[in-house]
Amino acid sequence: MKKLRTLLPVFLSAFVALIAVNAGYAFAASTPPAEFVVDVPEEFFAASIASVGDGRYCVSGYIFHDDVPNNSAMVVLVDAHARRVLWKTDIPYAKDHYENSSVDCVRSGEFYYVLTQERTDSLEAQSDTLLVMSKISSAGKLLKSQRVDVGRDVWPNLFQAGPEGLSLVGGASTDSIDRGGKRSLFVAHFDRDLSRTQLVVLPTGAFWDPSYAKLDGTSLTIAGGFLPNEHAKGAANEGYAVSKIDLSRARYVWSTFVAPPNRQAQGAVSLPDGSMAYVGVGDDRLLLSVIDASGHVARRLSAPRTICSVDALGVKDGKVQIVGTRCGETHSMLLLDIDPTSGTVLASRDIGDGAGAVSFDDDAVWMFVGKPGSDRKLFRRVAR
Known part of the structure; x- marks a missing residue:
């Protein structure tokens, strides 16, 4: 019995160590490669x-x-x-x-x-x-x-699923974009069998894709290249705009133009305090504008340009994160961390070859990569 009591701690120690190893293995296995x-x-x-x-x-x-x-x-x-x-x-x-x-x-x-x-x-x-x-x-x-079926020429701004079905925000024209036509912004809701249950149309212009949109009940915040209707009031207002819309009343609460049209690359993302960060690529600068929750431009900032595209935008720990192609190198991508209060680039990381699609998800950046000169397609995870 005494010998058994002596060996018991050894057995327990080994058993705990085995559990720890197995637990460590299980934790490691749960992390995607x-x-x-x-x-x-x-x-x-x-x-x-x-x-x-x-x-x-x-x-x-x-x-x-x-x-x-x-x-x-x-x-x-x-x-x-x-x-x-x-x-x-x-x-x-x-x-x-x-x-x-x-x-x-x-x-x-x-x-x-x-x-x-x-x-x-x-x-x-x-x-x-x-x-x-x-x-x-x-x-x-x-x-x-x-x-x-909302127009002759139709494009998306947001597609999402919710408890009551599907929601689609987009732009539509009575004619093709190349030939003009009356442009509208629409929000449509569908059930899970794809039957449309609700449609709101604002025939006061539309936002071109790519764009950013956030739908919260009857409130829509949208940012993108605004396409006004010709000969309409405010038709001269063409460029990158951020707008808040009350869908229950089918009207704009506010709309703010932050950049001229045809900028090389641009995008927007929501910040934790309810404001919006606009990112644009100028001739030699990376531009950042912060639009507060009431639609006012709180600040305009800039930093030296190291990327020539805006492929994905995210926010982590109060910092704006940007994935873009390194200027002068078509297949090289960078992940930038930017302080939205000063415009300072806090960190810059090379994340490999160019990707056809990039997305932020929780603690990672996911990239779908087709290597140049190779038939191999890769799914890549980069920690944020």
Whole structure:
């Protein structure tokens, strides 16, 4: 008995050590790898990455057909923990149309919903752009597709899922953008079977994609290149604008223009205090403007330019984070940390080759990378 009591602490110590090792292994295994190869066609190009929970990411994009040439939409579900593609689903376009591409994806319950843009003609001047929503099963089976019928030429600003269904914010024109037409901003709600339940239209201009939008009940905050209607009041107000809209009354609460049109690259992101940070790339400076919750420009700041694109924006610990392409190096990307109170670049990190799609998610930046000269497609995780 005495010998047993003597050995008991040794056994307990070994048992605790084993638990610690196993727990450490389990914790390490739960962290997705830094990079892994994804099984997709060589001709697949990624447009966006959306986190859909459980360590899974829905990658929207298209297959490029060199013989036509045109694009056909494909959406890919990647499991970052299992390091593999769970399914790849093609989304066809109408037989009398020219091409399509998936641009965003959300998850609601067991179903996935994909937004695609569809072009009607190979000639830009004769083509209209349509939006189509598709419902996909958890196994990747295409169940249903439904056109978003709000105008002749339509484009998205925001696509999201909520407790009551799907919401889509976008712009529409009575004619194609190249030929003019009356432009409108719209907010449409749909149930989980893609039937439209509500539509609000403001025929006072629209925001061009890419843009940033945040929908909170009947309040919409949106930022992007504003496209006014010709000959309308305020038609001269063209440029990058940030606006707050009361959807219940279908009117603008305020609207602030922060940059001229045709700036090289730009974007916006919400800050924790309710303000908005605008980021733009000028001829030789990286520009930052902060618009407060009442729509006033609180400050305008700048720093030396090291990036020539704005591929993704995020906020962490009060800092604005930007992913962009290093100036003069097409395939090299940087992650910048910027102090929104001073405009100072606090940190700059090289995060590798250029990516077709970049997205911030919690503590990481996710990138879908197609290495130059290689048919390998990579899914990359960079810690923030």
